[in-house]
Amino acid sequence: MKIITEAIVSNSEMIKNYKACREKAEAFGKIFILRNGQPDAVLFSVAEYKRISDLIEHMEYPEAKDIL
Numbered sequence: 001m002k003i004i005t006e007a008i009v010s011n012s013e014m015i016k017n018y019k020a021c022r023e024k025a026e027a028f029g030k031i032f033i034l035r036n037g038q039p040d041a042v043l044f045s046v047a048e049y050k051r052i053s054d055l056i057e058h059m060e061y062p063e064a065k066d067i068l
Contacts, residue, residue, distance in 0.1 A: 003032055011035040014043075 007028040014021050014033050025031045029048035033041040
């Protein structure tokens with residue numbers, strides 16, 4: 001998995017400036033949140049979350065027709 005360095009934020013940055021972090025998630029699809037320099041969480045945009053959810057559902061039920 002490739003991670004764009006601009007899509008990495010610290011936990012304290014997330015707490016102090018949620019709106020800017022949310023806008024980054026919209027721009028990149030997701031941002032990675034570090035706590036004490038270690039990966040802690042990922043914030044997905046709604047569009048990216050939907051894309052991933054659709055992929056997972058398709059993998060779980062490949063015989064189902066795509067109704068989207």
